[in-house]
Every structure is written in C-alpha cells, then in structure tokens.
Amino acid sequence: MLNLFWSISRIFLLKFIKKPLLDNASVHKAKIIRERMPHWQKRGLFIFFLPPYSPHLNIAETIWRKLKKEWLDPQDYLEKDSLFYATNRCLANLGTNLIINYHCCPVKYF
Secondary structure (H helix, E strand, O other): OHHHHHHHHHHHHHHHOOOOEEOOOHHHHOHHHHHHHHHHHHOOOOOEEOOOOOHHHOHHHHHHHHHHHHHOOHHHHOOHHHHHHHHHHHHHHEOOOEOOOHHHOOOOOO
8 A cells, every 4th residue: 555655646746846845734744745755756756844833825725714604603612513515615616606715915936
C-alpha cells in the first residue's frame, strides 16, 4: 500500500505540482516525508509549509469555517443523518452554487 502511495504521489507531484504548499498536519511532517524531501528537491520539487497558525491561508479551513457559519442551517445539526446530508450537499455544490471569493485579499505564496 505504501509503495502505491509513493508511486501515485511521485507521478502527481513531479508532473503537475512543482511548489506544493502544505499545512502543518502531523502526516505532512512525518519521518517518511522528511526522508524523501532531499530526493524530491534534487528533482526540482520544493515543499513549502504554511506558518504554524494560519487558517486564513488554508483553503480547507476556509471551507469548513464557511460551512459551519454560513451554509449549514441550525436544523441541520439536530440529527447525525441530517448533518451528514447537509454537509455532503454543501460540498457537492462548492464551486457552482456555493462560491468562496479568495481574490478579496490576495496572498502571494511563492
């Protein structure tokens, strides 16, 4: 399973993304990732990390904040199934009916 992960990630990272930006999740700072970094850097792939506390720069954090505060209704929280359905409905509509404007405060990552 780990070999499959490395094969897929290597193809994806080296072919499509040259400057990935990661948050500080423990999986992103794992020993196996740190060991692979020199190899990736030799091939021109440089990984950058967000500052330790920067939810405003993390797209996933922005989506969850909007989901909880703007898109979900109070009655969606009454039962587990309704919360699950409402969350899936919102995420399915992300980018079409539900839009986040990231251009309001541009951030230069690189």
